[in-house]
Amino acid sequence: MCKWPIAELLPHAGAMILLDAVEDFDAEQINTRLRVRGDGLFSRADGSLPAWVAIELMAQSIAAYAGCQARLRGEPVQLGFLLGSRRFACNVDAFAAGTELRIHALRSLQDDNGMGIFECRLSGPGILAEARLNVFCPPQVESYLQEPILS
Known part of the structure; x- marks a missing residue:
């Protein structure tokens, strides 16, 4: 179990924090979990969570991974960006309220400029979702946000 509460890693x-906890992590991967809340930010009228929210759950798992790595280095948690996903597939349309979901994210590439690629898997009872997420965490996020937008 991770020694930091999830709110300190993201x-x-x-309500935007969708994960419940980090189960474990190391230099290359992270395992997180949550129980689907029927009254969550993205919940449907029946309390289920649409399957497309798996992308956000995977992205938050990657953010938690980055938060854990920052905490190990004694640095503050930084803002990161989800650039996109590839090969998203899910075998269900929604996750029922009360269902426990587990997310595994494995870093397959990360460069010094903050670009990263993670192979992600979300699983639960009879549930499997997979995707490759492209993320960006610039080294100087504050200065990055101050850059003018080119038109």
């Missing part, structure tokens, strides 16, 4: 707040 640059999110309140």
